[in-house]
Structure formats: structure tokens, C-alpha cells
Amino acid sequence: MLELAQGAFPEPLAGVTLAHYLVLSGAMFTLGLVGFITRRNLIIMFLCTELMFQAAGLALIAFSRYHLNLDGQTFVIFVLTVAAAEAALALALVVLLFRRRESLSSEDWSDLKG
């Protein structure tokens, strides 16, 4: 199924198959995940989730082109909207937390456990 994709993409990208997009998208997703796990700064961590969202967006657009319908692109518009809403929330939260502890390290917030 993946090799069938070739014909579906326009001429300048003739060498690029769906698989390329998916690999890129998967790499973005993994990078985001790894970044989320390894970084301690809350803002960076949030950006990592954004990266994961955009990886999904990329996959959606590639699939949309592949299937030759617009559902995927529509989906991406909504994903961007939700991502924006989350960003607003994240920033508000980060400001609140920074005011409280003067630090943005996620390790400072581990009183609740067990």
C-alpha cells in the first residue's frame, strides 16, 4: 500500500512517497516524546507536546493528499485550533507556577506521591 502512494504526489515531489512523510512525522513524534521525558523545563516540555501534535498534523496532511480527500486537512485545522487553546492554557499555567516557586523545573512539583 505504501508504494502505491507515489503517483498521488505532484511532480516536483515525485521522488517523495507517503513513507517519507510518515517517517518524518514519526521522527517528530518520537523527538517530541523524548524531549518531553528528558527535559525539565516546563516550557520546553510543552513545546515538545506541540511537536507531537504537529507530527500528527503532518501525518494527516500526507494521508489527505494520499487519499485525495480533504478530511485530513480539515482535521489539521482543528488540531491547530486545539493546539492554540492548549498553548494559551499552558502559558497561563506556567506563569502561575513561576510566580509561586520562581522556578520552571518540573522536579520542583513532586510533593504528591505514593
Place this chain on the structure above:
Amino acid sequence: MTERLAYLWPELSLFVATCVVMVLGLSPSRETRRLCAWVSAIGLLVAAGLAANAPIDSEALLPHLMPFAKLLIALVGLVLLMLLAGTVDRDYEAEIASGRAVFNALRSNRAEFYSFFLFSLTGLMLTASAESLIWLFLALELTSLPTYVMVTISTRGTQSQEAGVKYFFLGALGAAFFLYGFALIYGGTGATHFADIAGIIATEGMNPILTLGMILGLIGVSFKIAAVPMHFYTPDVYQGAAASVSAMLAFVPKTAGFLAIIVLCALMGWRYGPGGESLPEAVRMLLWISAALTMTVGNTLALRQRSVKRLLAYSSIAHSGYMLVGVVAGPGSDPARFTTNGIAAVLFYLLCYGFMNVGAFAVLAALRRPDGTEADDIDDIRGLCHTQPLLGWSMVLCALSLLGMPPLLGFIGKFGLFTSAISAGEIVLVVILGLNSAVAAAYYLRLVVTPYLERPPERDAMGVQRVAIPSRPIVAVVSACSVVVLVLAAQFLVTRSAIAGRVLEARPPASADARP
């Protein structure tokens, strides 16, 4: 398109109420601000009425699920609203009333709190009526995003903020998982409408991308229901948030998650494959393992807790595991029969769980320690039946029901899960469920023994007192009573659940092509 609107009237009424509440809560007049809760209640009542009379969408995968779920959401929502009343801004309003402060719209949280609660319920109802992947994604996010804020502002302490930050970041991670899963489902089928996806799967079967998408989607969504491996946040968040908000967290996102899981499974059909026996093997395996691990992890971790909120959080995990058993069992050969229909059992269990769990949290929310903080430690409820008989007995009844004690509501719920799993042939899972119920008895009985048989701590100086919010003890008592009283209406509820859990078989390709 306008005729589709008829299915969305409950959501619309809630949305209108949300907007009104958002404005009212910012009014400089104290009396107007007080209207917030009442307007929310009216919105929920109207939504309940509309949901009760909603038309049946015969095109949908689960045509009868929508009205049932919406009515359930509106009714439990009303109870939750009573519990949530007075969570934020109490001190601030008291300062204003005494003249020590003037009203500042930027400091007030009331408008957000109520309107976000209603937003979350709107999202939950939209989840029930979702008919495409995009809709489902948006509905799930609409359910979750407001709850992050509610957790964070539920108390003024750092614990709520820690809970909020954990909930938000891990929630975003979970959302990324199921979003990627949805993208892959789209990739595997080329459609986002559920009817189309179901038609394609019915004719062409699963492909690897689709399978991976389903797995990612289901695991991502299991963040909402706090199932393994996405359960880690639960105890921290429930403990950090105010008890009233924790009660909401245990119902609203969980219901959303189960509705999403049921829809995703319905896309593939429980009669998938050549034998027509169950879900695609990979998905069934996934849910099976997840159910078994979730119950076990939840129950074993709850055993040693001293914080009641944490204990209830772990019990919430365990209950998700129980309900996943119903999903694995599927609708069975005769969906009209409650005892073999696992989906009906899950829906009925959500109802039971809604009441008994809200009751238990309401008891905590209705108590405060002498220093003003919420009751949480198991010592706080020691001898409660003697000092606060109504609250104490509410706790006892709710704990017994959570345990699944025979005459109570929880028993009937668990009965449905057991019988449906047996009739689906999931004997090993049933054994695990039984063992887990036995383990769970150890900690639920502590919630029974501690208030009832143990003596209250030395006189009043130490003891907890009732908060001055009259609606909270009422919620506790009402929930505890419904745990008993709803048993009287068991047949009615069970029949309703069985109808709601009826799943249309995946339709033939003809109708899949009907939508371009």
C-alpha cells in the same frame, strides 16, 4: 445539516447556560454573581429534559447510546454541580461581604469555574453524539481542557497547582497519543466519518496502519479513564484537587473515555473476523491486558493508602479495569439481554459508579479539619457515624456499594459485568475480576469500619466539622440514598442500559459509499 441539529439541543442549551454564567460571574453585584449556580442548574435541567426527549439517530453506530448517555450526564452533572458549588471564591466573597475587599473581576474565579464545568459537560455530551474522528477529538479536548483549569484553581494551595500541572502536561501527552492514533486511522481508511470507517473495515478488514492507529487511539483515550499504562497521574491529581473537583474528575473524563472507547471498538465491530466472535485479535488482546492490569494495579496500590482521596483515586483506576472487562465482553449474541451485553453493563456501571463515587467524595468535601483544610486522612473519618451520623452512614453505604455488596447498586453493576464476561467466554478475566473484588474488600471495609466501629478521636478539638456549604452534605446523603433507592428501579435502569448498549452491526459497503 440543520436536521442533524435536533440531536444537539442538549449541548446547545448547556452552551447557552455556559455563556450566561460566564457573564453573570463577573458582575459587580453579589446577588447577580450568586445566580451562577442557579443558571447552571437550569441549563442542566433543560439539557436533561431535552436529552430525555431526544430523537433517535438511526444512522449512528450506537443509535440509542446518545440519549441515554446525555441524560446520565445531565443528571450526574446536576449532582456534581451541587457538590462543586462553593469550591472557589468562598473566602474572597466573604471578604467582599465583610467589606475587607472590593470585587475585582480579575481575582474572581467563579465565572470560569462554573462555565468551565459546563463546558466540560458540553464536551462530554458531544463525545456521546460524535459521528466523526474530528468531532470525537474536539469533544474529548473540550471535555478535558476545562478540567485542567478547574483542578488548578480548586484550592489556593500549592497541591492543587501541582495536580494541575501534572494533569495538564500528562493530559497533553495522552492527547498527542490518541491524536496520532486518529491520524493513523484516517490514514488506514481514508475517512473520518464513523459510518464510512465502519463500512470500510467491514468490507476490507483491518490493515497494519489501521491496527496501529486503533492501538494508539485506545491507549491514548485510556488516559481519560485512568487505565494502565496511562494511570500514573490519577492519585496525585485526585489528591491535590479539592474533593469536589476530584469527584468530577472521576466521572466526567472517565465517561468521555469510555464513550470514546466504545465508539472506537464499535467501528471495528465486536463480531470482527471470520468466526465473527470478537474484536480484532490485537485490539482484544490490548483491552484484555489493560483490563487485567488496571484492576490489579488499582486495587493493590489502594491497599496501603492512608489518604482517602488517594485511596478513592486508586479505586477509580480499579473500577476502570472492571468496566474494561465489559468492553472486552462486547454486546454479546443477544444485545437486548442485559446479562450478556457487556456494553450495557459498562453503561450501567458508569451510572452506578457516578453515584457511589460522588457520594464518597462528597463526604470528604463536606468535612473540614479545624485548620480549614479538607478532610483527607483516614483518621479524619474515624468514628464519623457517631459524630456526623448522616455523613458517616453515607460513607459506609457508598463504600459498601463500591465494594459490590449484594443489596446495593454496585452489586447489580458488577453482576452485569460478571455475567456478560462469562457469556463471552472470558473466564480468565472473570477470575481476575473476582480476585480483585476480594482484594478490594480489604480497603473498602476500612472505609466502613473506620467511621462505624472505631471511636471518634478525643473530643472536638481534633475532630473534623461540617463545612458551611449546605449542598454538600445533601449531595452525600442523596448519593448514598440513591445507592439504595435506585436498586428499586433496577429493572428499569437495566433495561434502559441494555437498549443503549445495542450496537448496530457494521453496515454493508453500499451505505459506506453513500457519503462522498
Place this chain on the structure above:
Amino acid sequence: MLLTLASDAPAGAAPWWVMLIPALAMLGVVLCTLFAIMGVKSKLPAYATVGCLGLACALAFAMLLGYEDASGVVKAWQWFDISWGEGHGQTFSAIFGFYIDRLTILWMLFVTSLGTLIGLYASEYMSHDQGPGYCRFFMAFNLFVFSMSCLVMGANMLMLYLGWEGVGLCSYLLIGYFYKKPSAVAAGKKAFIVNRIGDLGLALGVYLTFVHFGTIEYAELFAGDKLQGYLSDVAHGHFEHIPMTAQMIPLLLTVGAIGKSAQLPLYVWLPDAMEGPTPVSALIHAATMVTAGVYLIARAYPLFQVSQFALPAVAWIGALTAFLAATIGMAQFDIKRIMAYSTVSQLGYMFAGLGVMTSIGAAAHVFTHAFFKALLFLCCGAVMHGFAGQLDLRKLSGLAKMKGWGIVSITMLIGCLNLVGFPVITSGYWSKDIILAEAFVRPSTGLVGWLLLITAGLTAYYTFRVFFRVFVGPVEYHPGEELHAHDDHAHGHAHDHGHGNVPAHGHAPNDAHDEAHGHFHPHAPGWAINTVLLILAILTFVAIPLVALSHGGWVGEMVHGSTAHFEAAHAEGGSHGSVWLAGLDPHKVMYYISGVVGVLGIVVAWALHYRGRREAAHAPAADAFKQAIGAVQRWAEHKWYVDELYDFLFRNPLWVLSQVFRYVDMLLVDGLVNTAGWLPSALGGRLRRGQHGLLQGYAGSMAGGLALFVVVVLLLVSKSA
């Protein structure tokens, strides 16, 4: 065939409005709850209760008039209809509905009418507690009537069980009403725990009924082929054809009945239950709830017929209980407790009546007893209310001569005469007589008859001991310890006595109060209490023609038209021939014998407790008699040490066992020993390390878990494919 009946109503349908009876009681509960929330501080809850229950009572009478002959079922909704297979006994269905026959109507008549009257009485009795406590009291009161009507009117054994647990709960709540008093809490707990034993028996009995007969709906059960087949076997004397399971059912139901109706060996909770407010003692613990056991046996009489042992066992339990409780009652000093023991004793009569196959006699005695015992309790309550909780018969005397106590004294006398069974003019005489006569008719239970006859004499003695000590004789009183604000209010009309013979509070236990309040003045009952007492006294006379004619009169007819009438077919036939008592028909001769025994008891009480008594505390004749019998009296006063025996036999071993369990449990929960609980707990401990509270860690675990899941699932799938 039984199952096909499940969906549609069997033979005849009751009118829908009978459902209003429990609904009205429920309305009372809701109203009182609302009043509690609204913080009502007036007598409104009492009036709402009386209104609701009064309407229910009117409906019960309407049921009697308009619905006398038909028996039928009315269904509110299908309660359960669960099937787990197609075969026989694999469908459990129960309706939420009501089964009305004459037995039901009989019971409902006195439940609702007494509920109304006692509600009215309580409006005054509880008035010192107006506010949340008052609402709470009437809420539980209404809930009790609701549960009782479910119990009595329920269409199946599940409804009965629901009501059974409901009345148990209300009883527990109301016994512990004065929850600040440790003895009240302890009594509540005792009642609760002892009743659990009985309830277990009932639950097992209901379960076994379902397993064996495949249904628990009365209409199907009693008309079902299986039971009818057994009954015809029994009629031919073929007990060996009946399977053991069917014979076990009545025995298990009996265990339930003796728990609720306070029979040997589970009677110990009832005397302690007198810690509750007196109206509760009158309604729940004398007139209605405790007769639930009698109702259960009468209702399930056909089931009892098929067992060889069940009814004789019931007869013996009843007779022994009646005798034992009467002996204990003779030596008590607390008048309410004496009445409690007399209740246990009279319930024993009813059980014996059922056991000797006169369900008519049992029902008649339930009916008359409900009125006169309620009357007696309410009189005791009036005394308790007026004398600040004083109930010791050594500290009260000559009430009849005090101003304002006339009605109480007269009605008390009427109640006592009924309890004694004073010949001809009391209803108690006629109903007790049926049981006594029938007990002698059956040759196999002759000894039961003797026990009951002796008990009748003892009853007369201890009843009139109370009357002669408290209501007649020299005027003297010592107030109890529950002094409350009413003292001032009673000031005026109580002032003129008290200096009569002895200083009124010479030995008052509570001198501090006396200093604070000056002199204590008893306050005589007001209009509500007096009215209720008078109505009840009249009702005891009204009951005479209802039970006095041959075969129990009207009550007999009522019982005949119900499931409890089965006895007629098997019992009445042959046994009349075997006449006992010197060639005379016991039915006739017993009229004289029991009358004479009763009067004899009264005379003894008069001789010991009235003649020559100069002060409240000492009656020379009785004291001399006490000296003479020595240890026996002491033993009886200590209730034959039954409580201590139970402590020794059950509570101590159970305590040890519970300690063992607690120890095990402690270790189990802490995961210290290698028991079944170790594994989950240890697992929990391990898993707990995962809950370290670090955001990154959680994210890592989630991602790792996700990856692991995907890999494992794909591996498993590819392996199986």
C-alpha cells in the same frame, strides 16, 4: 409453567390505589426531610405525619370495605427480570408490587391506624425536642410505616425482605434516637446485630425458596403445582415424599421470624430496645414490627405445612419463650421493661398459636395485642413523660389519686385487664383463649398448653403488680433524671399534691436539679396523649366482637380468606374427636379455666403488692415472699443470666475470634505475614515506587508502557496468526 406466569398478574388484580398506602408514608418521609432541611421548629412534621398516615389508614379501611373478597396483585413496575439461560430456575423475576388478601388487610388496618394514633401521641411526647431531632424522629417514623407496608403488602418475598430490612433499620435508628446516651447506642447495636442473625436465616430461606420452587412471587408460589403437590402428599400423610430442601425452607424462615419477633433464643434485644422513645416502643417494639415474624409464618403457612418439624418447633419456641419471658417480667422493676418482657411473652403465645395450627388464634391475638399493648406502652410513656423519665415501680405510687392522671389510670387498668385476659369483657381474653384451647386440642402439644396456661397466671401477676404498685396505693413519687424545661409549664396544676404523704423528692437522685428548679412537679398529660389513650382503650373493646365469636369471629373470617387458612383443610378434620380435659371440649372448658387462672393471678398480685403497702418502695407481703424464694427471685431479676450466658457462649468466643481476625487482618494489611493478602499488598508496595510524583517519570512510564503494550500485542498477535 411457573415462569410463564411471571409476566402477567395472577388471579385478579388489586385496585391501583392500594399503592397509595406506602406512597403516602413515603410522602411523609419526604415532607419531614424537607422540613429538616428548611429547619422547621414547630410541630409541623408531626401534623404532616398524622395527615399522611391518617389518609393511609382511611385507604386501609377502604380496602376492607371495597375489596373484601378478592385477593389480587397490583404491580407498580417490574423490579427484576434477569435471566441467565432458558431453563427452569434460570430466570429471576420479581415485581415491585403488592399482594392483597385478607391477611394483608387485617395487618394493614392496625399498622396504619396505630401509626396514625401513635404519631398524634408522639407529637406531644416528643415536643421537647422540636427542631432537627423532631423532624428526624418523624422521618424515621414514616419510613417505618413505609417499610412495614412493603413488608406486609409486598407481592413477593423480595419485597418482604426489603420491608424486613427497612423496619430493622428504622428500629435501629429509633432505638438509638437518644444517641448521646451510651446505653441507647448500645441497645441499638444489640438489636441490629441480633436481628442480623435472624435476617441471615430469612435471606437463606428466600434464596432456597427461589432455588426450589423457581419463584418468590406469592401468587405463583402458593398456586404453583409443586407446592400444591406437596400439600396433597401431606394431606395423605406422605411426608417422606417431600424433599429435604422443601422441609428446610420453613425452618430457615423460622430463624428469621424469631429474630424479628424476639423469640428464644434471639429475644434479648427487645427489652433493651426500650431505650428508644416510648411511642417507638409502642408502635414498633410492641404492636407492629415485632409481629412481622408472626406475619411471615402466617403468610408462608403453606410452606410450613409441608414440613414435619417446622410447626411443632414453632409451637415449642413460642411456649418456652412465653414462659421464660413471663418469669423474667415478674422480677423486673422498670415498668417499661416489664411491658417489654410481656411483649416477648405474648409474641410467644402467637408463635405457639401458629405452631398448634390455629393461625386464626395467632392473628386474633396479634390484632388485639396490637391495641392493648400499644395502650399499655403509651400509658407508661405518659408516666415517664410526666415524672421526668421515672419508670421504677418502687419510686412511684398512687398515680390514680393525683390530679390529671385519671384517664391514664383508667386506660392503664383497661390495658392491664386485656393483657391478663380478664374474662368476657376484654378482647385479650377471647384471643388468648383460642390459642390456649387449640393448644390442648392437639395431643402432641399438650405440654405446650400447660406452659401457656401457667404463663397466663404469671402474666396476670406481673401485670397487676405494676398496676397495684404504681397506680393505686399511697401517693408518692420521685422524679427521674430527665428534668427538662417543662417543669415550669406544669407548675400550676401539679402544685397541690406532693406534700400529701411523703416529701415528694426525699430520695430524688438528682439533688442538684432540685436546688436549681425548686420543687419538682409532675406534669399530667395533655390533650393529644389523653385522646389517643382513650381512643385506644375504646378500640380494645371494639375488638371484642371482632374476635369473640366462634373460630375467631371476624378476624377468623379474615384469616380464612388468605394463604394462612390452609390449616383448615388438614387440621380441623380429625382432631376434634380426641377430646381432652375430662371428657369436655377444651374449646369450651378453656373459657372457664383461663378466666379463673387470670383472676387468680390478679388476686395474688393484690395480696402481695397492694394489701398493707404503706410506701412506694416496699410491699411487706411481696418482700416476705421474695425472701422465701430467695435465689430464684434473684435469678429472675437478672433475667436468668441469659445475657451473661450469651456473652459466655457467643460473645466471648466471638470476641476472641474477632481479636484473632483483627490480628490477622492487621498483619495481612501491613503485608507482614505470608498470607493470601501478602501478595497484593507486596505488589502494591512495589508498584508504589512507580508513583514517585515526578512528572517526567510518569511520562516516561506512560511512553514505556505504550511501547511495551504495542510490542506485546503485536508479538502475541503475530504468534497466534
